[in-house]
Amino acid sequence: MTLFEFAWKNISRDKRNYIYYFVNCVCSVFVFFLFSVLSFHPALKVIDTHSAMGMILAVGEAISVGFSICFISYSMRCFLKNRSRQLGLITILGASKKQLNRLIFMENMLVGLLSVGTGILFGLIFSRFFLDVANRLIGVSNFTFYFPTQAILLTVVVMGLVFLGIAYFTPKCIRKKEVVRLLKAEFKDDKPQKLIPVLVVFFLLVPILLWAFAGASPSARTMQSSVLFPFLLVLAAVLGTYLLFSVGMRLWMAVQIKGRSNIRLLCVGDQRAKLKTNVQSMTISAILYAVSFFAVIILFSVSANVKTETEKIFPYALTYNTWTEQADAARDLAVIENELQDLPGYKMTDIRLWYPDAESRSPIMAQSDYNQIMDFLGRESITLSDTGVYLVAGSADQSLDKIPSGTEQFFRANQLSLSVEGQSDQVITLTGFTRGICVVSDAVFRVLESQLTEKTITAFLYDDWENNSESPDRIFTALEDTLQKGDANVVSAYRYYRSSQIQNNLTLYIGGMLSFVFLLAVASFVYSRLYSEVDKDCWKFRSIVKIGLSGKELSSVLSRLVFMILCVPFGVALVYLWVGVFITERYTLVSNIPTALAFTAFLIVLQIILYLWVRNAYRKNVFQKVYES
Structure with a gap:
C-alpha cells in the first residue's frame, strides 16, 4: 500500500x-x-x-x-x-x-x-x-x-x-x-494559562487607545486616521475579552466551590481541566458574535434609512444655481419649471445667501429670508433680537458652535457686537456648500446689505422624488451644454439617493455574507468544543455514574457546560454591541437604536431556541454513550 x-x-x-x-x-x-x-x-x-x-x-x-x-x-x-x-x-x-x-x-x-x-x-x-x-x-x-x-x-x-x-x-x-x-x-488536560504576557500587552495598548480617542492634539488625530488604529482596537478588544473570560472563569470556580451543590466539584474539575480551551473558544465566539451583530445592525440601519439620511444632507429634491454670468438663468429655470410643475406636491423657492467678500464661504442671511425657507421645509421659524445671531450648520455631520472668524471680523468692522442666540444642525443648502450660515435680524441685515454680494439658489420640492428618475434625467439632458461649460449647476437628490442606496445595499449584502460566515465559525467552535472531546468526557462520566452520579445530576452538568460555551459569549457580545451602538450615535445622521432594539430582541429569542436545541442534542448524545452498556 x-x-x-x-x-x-x-x-x-x-x-x-x-x-x-x-x-x-x-x-x-x-x-x-x-x-x-x-x-x-x-x-x-x-x-x-x-x-x-x-x-x-x-x-x-x-x-x-x-x-x-x-x-x-x-x-x-x-x-x-x-x-x-x-x-x-x-x-x-x-x-x-x-x-x-x-x-x-x-x-x-x-x-x-x-x-x-x-x-x-x-x-x-x-x-x-x-x-x-x-x-x-x-x-x-x-x-x-x-x-x-x-x-x-x-x-x-x-x-x-x-x-x-x-x-x-x-x-x-x-x-x-x-x-x-x-x-x-x-x-x-490543558496546560496552565500564561496571562502575564497578555496583561502586559493589554495594559500597554489601553493608554494609547484612550489617548487617541480623547486627545485633541494633531498627533492623536493622526493616530485615529492611521491604518494601524483599527487593528490595535481589535487587538485590545480580543485581549480584553480573553482576560475577562480568564478572570471570570476563575472567580466563578471559586464561587462554585463554596456552594452546596452535589455536582460542584465535578463542574469545577471539568472547568479547571479545560480552562484554556474554554476561554479561547468563548473569546473567539464573543468577538465573532459582536462583529457580526454590530455589522448587520449598522449596515441594515444605514441601508434602510437612505432617504432620511439623504434629506438631512440635501433637503430639496432639486436645486439650481449659476456659476458665471454667461448662464441664462431665466431660460434654465423655465426648463426646470416646465418639467416639474405638474408633479404632485411641486413648489419652489429662492435661497438668498449674502457674502461679505468673494472668497468667503460663510454667508449671512436675513431672518425673514430664513423663516421663508423654514416655512418651505415645514420647520419652525425663529425670532432674533438686533444683537443676536442664529447659526445654521453648513454640513449635516457637524454643527456650527461659534461665528466664523471672517464673519466676526466683518461684524466688528461695522461696529456690531453680536452674540449667539441659537443654532441649528439642520442644513438648508447642500452639505458642504457653505461652512455655516449666520442669520441676523432684518434691521441688522439692512445695515449690512450694501456691503454684501448676493448668491441665489433656487430649490424645488415634489412628492415621491426618491422614485422619480425620469424628471431629473430630462432636466440634465436639456441643460447639458450649460452644465458641461460650468456656467450653472443642477443637483438632484434622486441621483445621490440612488447612488447611496446601491452602495449601501451592496455593503449590506457583502457584510451580511461575512457575518453569516462568522456565525458559521461560531457554530464550528461550539461543535469542536462539545463534540471533539465527547469520548473523553463520556469515559469520565461513565466512571462517575458507576459510583453514584444520577442522570439528573449529569443532565445539570451538561446544561451548565452548554450554557457556558454558547450563552456566556453571546451575552458579552450583546454588551459589546450596545457599547458600539452608543459610540456610533455620535457619528451617524440617523439613529441606529431602534434597529438595534428590534434586532437584539430577535437575537435573544433565537439564542434561547438554539441553546435548548444544542443542549438537548448534546445531552442525548452523551447519555447514549454513558448508558449504552
Missing part, C-alpha cells in the same frame, strides 16, 4: 474526525466563490476598481480570504489534536518523521482539493439564489445568472494556494513528540 492510498483510506474510514474539518473547508470555499461570482458579474464591469463600490468588493474578498486562512488553520489544529492518538499508533508501526509529514501533507491536500471542488459545486447550485437575493437587496434588476468561468478559476487558484500553504506548513508545526505523548494527547 502506497502512502497516498494509506492517506485516502484514513480519510474514507475515519469520517467522524475528517467531516468536521472538511465541512469548515467547504464553507470557506463556498463563501469565497460567491464573492467572486458577484465581483465578476457582467453587470458590475462598469464599476471602477478604484471607486467606493470596487473597494467594497475587494475588501470583502480580502476579508474572506484572511478569515478562511485563520478558520481553516484553527480547524486543522483541532483536527490534528483529535488524530494525535492515530499519529502515535502510526509512529509505533515504524513511520519516520518524514513519512508522517508526507502523510499529513497528502491528507490535507486531498481534503483541500475535495473542498474546492465541493465548494464550487455548491456555489454553482446556489449562485442563482444568491444573485436573486442581490437583485432584491441591492435594488438592481440585471444580476442574472451566468456561468462564472473567471470566478471558478480565481477560486481554484486562491483557495488552492491557501490549502497548499496550510498543508505545507502544518507538518512543520508538529513538534517531535514521544510516542506516549502522542497517544495521550487526546486525553490530556
Whole structure:
C-alpha cells in the first residue's frame, strides 16, 4: 500500500474526525466563490476598481480570504489534536518523521482539493439564489445568472494556494513528540494559562487607545486616521475579552466551590481541566458574535434609512444655481419649471445667501429670508433680537458652535457686537456648500446689505422624488451644454439617493455574507468544543455514574457546560454591541437604536431556541454513550 492510498483510506474510514474539518473547508470555499461570482458579474464591469463600490468588493474578498486562512488553520489544529492518538499508533508501526509529514501533507491536500471542488459545486447550485437575493437587496434588476468561468478559476487558484500553504506548513508545526505523548494527547488536560504576557500587552495598548480617542492634539488625530488604529482596537478588544473570560472563569470556580451543590466539584474539575480551551473558544465566539451583530445592525440601519439620511444632507429634491454670468438663468429655470410643475406636491423657492467678500464661504442671511425657507421645509421659524445671531450648520455631520472668524471680523468692522442666540444642525443648502450660515435680524441685515454680494439658489420640492428618475434625467439632458461649460449647476437628490442606496445595499449584502460566515465559525467552535472531546468526557462520566452520579445530576452538568460555551459569549457580545451602538450615535445622521432594539430582541429569542436545541442534542448524545452498556 502506497502512502497516498494509506492517506485516502484514513480519510474514507475515519469520517467522524475528517467531516468536521472538511465541512469548515467547504464553507470557506463556498463563501469565497460567491464573492467572486458577484465581483465578476457582467453587470458590475462598469464599476471602477478604484471607486467606493470596487473597494467594497475587494475588501470583502480580502476579508474572506484572511478569515478562511485563520478558520481553516484553527480547524486543522483541532483536527490534528483529535488524530494525535492515530499519529502515535502510526509512529509505533515504524513511520519516520518524514513519512508522517508526507502523510499529513497528502491528507490535507486531498481534503483541500475535495473542498474546492465541493465548494464550487455548491456555489454553482446556489449562485442563482444568491444573485436573486442581490437583485432584491441591492435594488438592481440585471444580476442574472451566468456561468462564472473567471470566478471558478480565481477560486481554484486562491483557495488552492491557501490549502497548499496550510498543508505545507502544518507538518512543520508538529513538534517531535514521544510516542506516549502522542497517544495521550487526546486525553490530556490543558496546560496552565500564561496571562502575564497578555496583561502586559493589554495594559500597554489601553493608554494609547484612550489617548487617541480623547486627545485633541494633531498627533492623536493622526493616530485615529492611521491604518494601524483599527487593528490595535481589535487587538485590545480580543485581549480584553480573553482576560475577562480568564478572570471570570476563575472567580466563578471559586464561587462554585463554596456552594452546596452535589455536582460542584465535578463542574469545577471539568472547568479547571479545560480552562484554556474554554476561554479561547468563548473569546473567539464573543468577538465573532459582536462583529457580526454590530455589522448587520449598522449596515441594515444605514441601508434602510437612505432617504432620511439623504434629506438631512440635501433637503430639496432639486436645486439650481449659476456659476458665471454667461448662464441664462431665466431660460434654465423655465426648463426646470416646465418639467416639474405638474408633479404632485411641486413648489419652489429662492435661497438668498449674502457674502461679505468673494472668497468667503460663510454667508449671512436675513431672518425673514430664513423663516421663508423654514416655512418651505415645514420647520419652525425663529425670532432674533438686533444683537443676536442664529447659526445654521453648513454640513449635516457637524454643527456650527461659534461665528466664523471672517464673519466676526466683518461684524466688528461695522461696529456690531453680536452674540449667539441659537443654532441649528439642520442644513438648508447642500452639505458642504457653505461652512455655516449666520442669520441676523432684518434691521441688522439692512445695515449690512450694501456691503454684501448676493448668491441665489433656487430649490424645488415634489412628492415621491426618491422614485422619480425620469424628471431629473430630462432636466440634465436639456441643460447639458450649460452644465458641461460650468456656467450653472443642477443637483438632484434622486441621483445621490440612488447612488447611496446601491452602495449601501451592496455593503449590506457583502457584510451580511461575512457575518453569516462568522456565525458559521461560531457554530464550528461550539461543535469542536462539545463534540471533539465527547469520548473523553463520556469515559469520565461513565466512571462517575458507576459510583453514584444520577442522570439528573449529569443532565445539570451538561446544561451548565452548554450554557457556558454558547450563552456566556453571546451575552458579552450583546454588551459589546450596545457599547458600539452608543459610540456610533455620535457619528451617524440617523439613529441606529431602534434597529438595534428590534434586532437584539430577535437575537435573544433565537439564542434561547438554539441553546435548548444544542443542549438537548448534546445531552442525548452523551447519555447514549454513558448508558449504552
